[in-house]
Amino acid sequence: MPARTWRGACMPELPEVETTRRGIAPHVEGREIREIIVRQPRLRTPVPDDLADTLVGHRIGELGRRAKYLLMPVGAGTLLWHLGMSGSLRLARLGDLPRKHDHVDLVLEGGAILRYHDPRRFGFVDWLQGSPLDDPRLARLGPEPLSPDFDGERLYRLSRKRRVAVKPFLMDNAVVVGVGNIYASEALFLAGIDPRRAAGRISRERYERLAEAARDVLAAAITQGGTTLRDFVSGTGEPGYFAQRLNVYGRHDAPCRRCGELLRLVTLGQRASVFCPHCQR
Structure with a gap:
């Protein structure tokens, strides 16, 4: 095999x-x-x-x-x-x-x-x-992102007075586990949130959309077998195929699939972050 x-x-x-x-x-x-x-x-x-x-x-x-x-x-x-x-x-x-x-x-x-x-x-x-x-x-890990313990209210509550950018905040395993670089980028795009925005300056309503987007993108990735990575293959030797649907991750300087504007690359928390300056505010 x-x-x-x-x-x-x-x-x-x-x-x-x-x-x-x-x-x-x-x-x-x-x-x-x-x-x-x-x-x-x-x-x-x-x-x-x-x-x-x-x-x-x-x-x-x-x-x-x-x-x-x-x-x-x-x-x-x-x-x-x-x-x-x-x-x-x-x-x-x-x-x-x-x-x-x-x-x-x-x-x-x-x-x-x-x-x-x-x-x-x-x-x-x-x-x-x-x-x-x-x-x-x-x-000391936070809740699983697909569990009932994770929702927008939790994100809103833990983010108050936090100056850190929302993307590294979402990737903090004490806040919620498993929302890594790929899926945080994709969830923020779906929620229309600029990854550079301070976590404490985002409304409860927008956090509700972000939590829903994070759940949706992770559930879709699991259904499709994960994201195609350099060394990752599944237990049976088959690669994941979620990369075919990525909207922003790894696509800097490419046109946004939604509006056509060129995607931008920035560094947040020592991680590359790609976003659409038109669709994400």
């Missing part, structure tokens, strides 16, 4: 991680781990030395996701995966030779292999005992 390589230019965001979860879940849930092969333990968080001793012989439970973290219950704990900037989880079979940057294999009953690939090694796999939501990396 060889994985395809796909070229683009960003890191996996929430829809890509959710696409990965949905893609690999039918192939790994309920399967017993027969062997763990670690070729490169020096990831962002070092792979635990005793991972094989802890997990071999246990079955994988129902996969979950929190923000951009993939949660894999195994035995009395949880494997916590993060894809970093270039990571992917792919399905392989016994006999499929590992490629360069294939760092960790979970060999499952029936011959399937869950293979972690990460050229930059900014991702990780870690083992947590107890509830994963108590881990400091997850405990």
